[in-house]
Each structure stands twice: as structure tokens, then as C-alpha cells.
Amino acid sequence: MSVVPAEVLPGGAPAVTETARGAAELGPPARLWPSLAAVYRAQLSRARVARIPLLFVATFQSVGIAVMMRGVVDSGSEAESVVAGSSVLVVAYVALNLLSQYFGQLRASGGLDHYATLPVPPAAVVLGAAAAYASFTVPGTLVTAAFGCALFGLPVANLWVLLAVIPLAGAALSGLGAACGLLAPRPELATLLGQLGMSAALLLGVLPADRMPEIVRLARDLLPSTYGVEAYARTFEAHPDWAVVLVDLGVCAGVGVVSLAVATWAYRRAAVR
Amino acid sequence: MRGLGKSYPAVKGRRGAPGTPAVRATDGVELAVRRGEVFGLLGPNGAGKSTLVRQLTGLLRPDTGSVEILGHDIVRYPERAARLLAYLGQESSALDELTVSLAAETTGRLRGLEVTRARAERDAVLEELGLTPIAGRPLKKLSGGQRRLACLAAALVGERPLLVLDEPTTGMDPVARRAVWAAVDRRRAERGTTVLLVTHNVIEAETVLDRVAVLDQGRVIACDTPAGLKEQVAGEVRVELVWRERAPLEVPEVTALRERAVESGRRWTLRLAPEEARAVVATVTGGAAFAALDDFTLATPSLEDVYLALGGAARQGLVKA
Numbered sequence: 001m002s003v004v005p006a007e008v009l010p011g012g013a014p015a016v017t018e019t020a021r022g023a024a025e026l027g028p029p030a031r032l033w034p035s036l037a038a039v040y041r042a043q044l045s046r047a048r049v050a051r052i053p054l055l056f057v058a059t060f061q062s063v064g065i066a067v068m069m070r071g072v073v074d075s076g077s078e079a080e081s082v083v084a085g086s087s088v089l090v091v092a093y094v095a096l097n098l099l100s101q102y103f104g105q106l107r108a109s110g111g112l113d114h115y116a117t118l119p120v121p122p123a124a125v126v127l128g129a130a131a132a133y134a135s136f137t138v139p140g141t142l143v144t145a146a147f148g149c150a151l152f153g154l155p156v157a158n159l160w161v162l163l164a165v166i167p168l169a170g171a172a173l174s175g176l177g178a179a180c181g182l183l184a185p186r187p188e189l190a191t192l193l194g195q196l197g198m199s200a201a202l203l204l205g206v207l208p209a210d211r212m213p214e215i216v217r218l219a220r221d222l223l224p225s226t227y228g229v230e231a232y233a234r235t236f237e238a239h240p241d242w243a244v245v246l247v248d249l250g251v252c253a254g255v256g257v258v259s260l261a262v263a264t265w266a267y268r269r270a271a272v273r
Numbered sequence: 274m275r276g277l278g279k280s281y282p283a284v285k286g287r288r289g290a291p292g293t294p295a296v297r298a299t300d301g302v303e304l305a306v307r308r309g310e311v312f313g314l315l316g317p318n319g320a321g322k323s324t325l326v327r328q329l330t331g332l333l334r335p336d337t338g339s340v341e342i343l344g345h346d347i348v349r350y351p352e353r354a355a356r357l358l359a360y361l362g363q364e365s366s367a368l369d370e371l372t373v374s375l376a377a378e379t380t381g382r383l384r385g386l387e388v389t390r391a392r393a394e395r396d397a398v399l400e401e402l403g404l405t406p407i408a409g410r411p412l413k414k415l416s417g418g419q420r421r422l423a424c425l426a427a428a429l430v431g432e433r434p435l436l437v438l439d440e441p442t443t444g445m446d447p448v449a450r451r452a453v454w455a456a457v458d459r460r461r462a463e464r465g466t467t468v469l470l471v472t473h474n475v476i477e478a479e480t481v482l483d484r485v486a487v488l489d490q491g492r493v494i495a496c497d498t499p500a501g502l503k504e505q506v507a508g509e510v511r512v513e514l515v516w517r518e519r520a521p522l523e524v525p526e527v528t529a530l531r532e533r534a535v536e537s538g539r540r541w542t543l544r545l546a547p548e549e550a551r552a553v554v555a556t557v558t559g560g561a562a563f564a565a566l567d568d569f570t571l572a573t574p575s576l577e578d579v580y581l582a583l584g585g586a587a588r589q590g591l592v593k594a
Contacts, residue, residue, distance in 0.1 A: 023345055026356040113330075114367035116331075120383040
């Protein structure tokens with residue numbers, strides 16, 4: 001019942017002798033963008049089945065942290081970093097933690113074989129999954145940001161900047177998460193790395209940096225999510241310095257490109273041993 | 274079957290698993306599969322079947338040797354494997370959370386099909402395998418057999434001249450099994466598709482395979498048609514004796530049989546020449562031995578017996594010289 005035109009069939013004509021044997025025609029390779037779209041769509045559909053409770057947890061956790069910090073921090077610049085930090089934490093939880101778990105498990109269970117035996121560019125699998133996980137974070141991030149602004153009495157006028165922060169911080173963190181998941185020799189290690197990364201994003205991102213010792217500030221500067229947090233925090237000011245915001249976002253984008261490239265390399269390595 | 278020739282996976286592999294360098298999962302395996310053939314790999318757990326399949330599909334680089342599929346060198350260009358073959362592995366974790374329909378469509382698209390073509394083929398394959406009623410359900414929520422069938426559907430979307438199926442019918446009910454073999458046969462008849470099948474199920478192997486290679490400890494210990502293999506042990510019949518409580522060892526004929534039997538609790542399995550078997554049956558169904566006998570069967574050799582008889586060092590004494 002499956003219908004395929006005869007002309008695409010390699011070996012459609014009976015091969016007769018050993019000498020007449022020619023190499024079979026190769027099937028078409030999947031091109032980057034269509035296969036990326038297919039992976040993205042498939043990954044997004046997984047959300048319906050498996051991810052919604054986790055997305056709820058991610059949002060609830062961030063909202064809870066914002067509430068908790070309300071008891072410690074007054075409004076002002078500290079409040080800005082709390083709201084920005086807890087919003088970006090949703091991205092860290094989903095893109096870094098969950099994606100690293102997903103790839104860790106996929107690799108350990110042999111699920112990567114499925115992709116590795118399809119003519120799909122490695123970048124399409126990694127980018128499709130990363131993009132889907134970054135998309136999962138959109139509702140939670142927006143909810144947390146809106147809630148945090150209401151809680152601390154911050155302006156929501158520049159909330160739109162999240163539309164740049166989410167994909168860029170998402171790219172950086174999901175690239176990192178995917179690389180952790182694909183490089184970790186065991187799935188438990190992948191989970192551990194993801195959790196650690198998320199905890200780092202939580203502690204270093206949410207707490208105001210001014211009171212931190214030098215070494216912690218250095219660690220904070222090394223974490224890509226920090227730049228997403230700062231970019232967003234700066235936009236609460238009456239007259240944001242957009243150039244600095246752009247620089248912060250640029251750092252996210254740069255880290256994103258590098259980490260996704262590393263993740264793609266890690267995928268290649270994990271898929272074919 | 275079409276002509277002589279060729280899908281031609283000749284593998285000579287050597288692979289030490291990391292950490293246990295003494296293991297050779299495949300050790301100088303040489304096989305030639307003909308185009309349009311349903312070729313089976315049979316062997317106990319750990320015989321090297323999966324390693325061989327992974328080398329064949331470009332997932333694992335062989336340390337030595339070469340793999341050629343339909344005229345393409347897979348060791349040199351492992352990425353070509355994905356454009357020549359469809360692989361059904363034992364794991365479904367990549368597809369588990371997708372619906373049956375999306376799993377098939379996505380796989381088709383990743384196999385290079387356009388959206389409309391992928392959807393058309395998806396519908397056709399789901400219909401063919403009887404999956405249309407459960408097309409909207411996630412694989413995770415299906416029974417083992419249905420999930421397997423859905424994975425097979427994904428493997429069949431997007432035409433490939435070679436299908437590599439690793440235990441495709443595990444956990445399936447007879448209806449699903451029939452659908453699988455009908456689908457495989459149709460592709461072979463209409464398009465000359467070659468099928469490489471990894472299996473444990475000797476009964477199934479006997480009915481669907483054109484030829485079969487028996488693997489043991491990374492080596493091919495036999496390769497022939499199922500009938501040809503059975504001929505190797507054709508001189509023997511299998512006698513199974515089940516004693517009520519214990520074997521009546523006070524009967525001298527029974528004591529003499531004991532050293533030739535494979536004992537498993539109350540059950541003795543013997544491989545004997547037909548006239549010997551007749552004598553044994555006569556002995557145990559008459560006289561003192563009969564009182565101790567619970568049940569007995571006499572059977573001509575099946576592929577199972579070949580599998581056991583060729584099964585290597587662990588079953589010494591069964592190998593027919």
C-alpha cells in the first residue's frame with residue numbers, strides 16, 4: 001500500500017551478474033532546515049505528553065524564589081536583579097537541567113541510534129531539541145517576570161526584552177545542557193551536571209551581586225545566564241543603557257554559538273563510536 | 274529474489290569493549306547477503322549480533338575489515354549507511370513520547386522526504402500495519418508489541434533498499450507478527466528490498482528466512498538456508514524424556530543413556546540416530562522404566578536443534594563432527 005514511484009528504487013532492475021553490479025543510488029540526505037523543523041516540532045509535541053508538570057514546577061519554583069526574596073530585599077536595584085534572576089532561572093531549569101537529562105538518557109538508552117541511522121545533519125538534531133526546550137521556557141519566564149514585577153512594583157514597560165533574552169540565554173544554556181548530556185559518560189552524571197548548572201544559575205543569578213565576595217563574582221561572570229539576567233535587569237531603569245544591554249545579549253549569543261557547536265560535536269561523538 | 278549478487282556486507286570486525294580488552298565481539302566475521310534476500314542472524318545473547326549490526330549500520334567503526342552495502346564502502350563512508358538502509362533498533366526511547374503518527378512522519382522527514390510525501394507515506398504505512406486506529410496515541414502508552422510495530426512503521430517510511438531489523442517482532446501478538454512479515458514480503462516482492470534480520474526466535478527464523486548465519490562468540494559458525502542447516506543434524510532425532518520423580522537408574526539401559534542426555538531437572542534431552550531413538554522409546558515405554566516415566570516426545574530436528582548443536586563450547590558433545 002505504500003506507494004513509491006518505480007524510478008526512485010535502487011536496484012529496481014534485477015541485478016544480473018557480479019560484473020554488472022553497480023553501486024545503489026543513495027537516498028536523499030535530509031537538509032538542515034527541514035529536518036531542524038521536524039525535530040523541533042517533534043520535541044515540542046513531547047511537551048504535551050511529558051513536560052507540562054515539569055514546566056509547572058519550573059515556574060512555581062521561580063515564583064516561589066521571588067516571593068522568598070521579597071522578604072529579604074526591598075525594591076530598588078536589588079529587586080531588579082531578583083526579578084531578572086528568577087525569570088532567567090526558568091530558562092536555566094528547562095534548557096540546562098532538563099535538556100542535559102534528556103540527552104543523557106537518550107544516549108544511555110541507545111536512543112541516539114535512531115537519529116544516527118537517519119541521514120540527518122547532527123546540527124539539526126541538537127538545534128531542534130535546544131530550540132524546543134528554549135521554547136518550553138517562554139510561558140514560565142513571562143509569568144515569573146510579570147509576577148515579580150507586580151510583587152516588587154517594577155515597571156513592565158520593557159518586558160518585551162525577554163523576547164530577546166529567552167532565545168539568546170536559551171541558546172547558551174541549552175547548548176551547555178546538551179553538551180553536558182552528550183559528553184557525560186553516564187546518565188546520572190548528566191543529571192548531576194544539569195542540576196549543578198541550574199543551582200549555580202539560581203544562586204549566582206538571583207542573589208544581588210554587590211554583596212558577594214570576589215571569587216563568587218568571578219564565578220558569576222563565567223556563567224552565561226548571568227548576562228541574560230543583567231540584560232533584563234538593566235531594562236528596569238528609567239533610561240536603560242541599551243548599548244550595555246546589547247553587549248550582554250551579545251555575550252549570550254556568542255556563548256550560545258560556541259556551546260551549540262560543542263554540543264553538535266558532542267552529538268557526533270556520542271552517536272558514532 | 275533477484276539475480277545473484279549483492280547487497281554485500283562482508284564484515285571482518287574486531288572490537289574490544291572498553292575496559293575489558295579481551296572481548297572480541299565480532300571476530301573476523303565474513304558474510305555476503307544477496308540482494309532481495311531475507312537474511313537472518315541467529316545466535317545466543319552476547320554472540321556479537323548487535324555489534325555486527327552496529328558495524329553494518331555505520332554506528333560502530335570496525336577495527337579491522339570492511340563493510341560494503343550495495344556497492345558502497347561503509348567503513349570509509351559511514352554516513353552513507355543512513356542513506357541506504359533503514360534500521361529498527363531494539364530501543365524506542367527516541368520516539369517514546371511522540372504519537373505513532375508523528376513518530377512515523379518525523380522519521381520520514383529526517384530520512385529526507387518532503388512534508389507532503391512524508392505524510393502520504395506515513396498514512397500508507399500506518400494503514401498497512403493496522404496502526405491507523407492508534408495513530409494519535411503516544412508510543413509510551415502503548416503495549417510492548419504495539420510500540421514495536423509503531424517503531425517498525427517509522428523504519429518503513431522513506432524507501433530504503435536494505436532493511437536492518439533487530440528482533441522486530443518481540444512482544445507482538447500473532448496478528449501483528451503477520452502484518453510485519455506481510456509488509457516485509459511486499460517490499461521484497463515489489464521493490465527487491467533486502468532484509469537483514471536479527472532474531473532469537475528460531476521458529477520464526479525457520480519460516481521467514483531465506484538464509485541464516487549462526488553467530489557464536491563473534492564468529493560465524495554456520496551459514497546456510499534453514500533447510501540446509503537442518504540437514505547437518507538430519508541424521509538425528511530429539512528424544513525428550515520426563516520422569517515422574519527421578520530417573521529409574523536401577524534399569525541398566527537408562528543408566529547407559531544418562532551420559533548422553535542433557536539433564537534439566539526431571540527432563541532429559543537426547544539427540545540420537547533414528548534407530549537408537551526407536552530402541553530407547555521401546556525401552557522406556559515398557560518394563561520397569563515405564564513406571565517412572567511421566568511423558569516423552571520424539572521430534573525431527575528443528576532450527577532450534579541446529580542452534581543448540583552448533584552452539585559452541587558450552588554444549589560440547591552435541592556438536593556433530
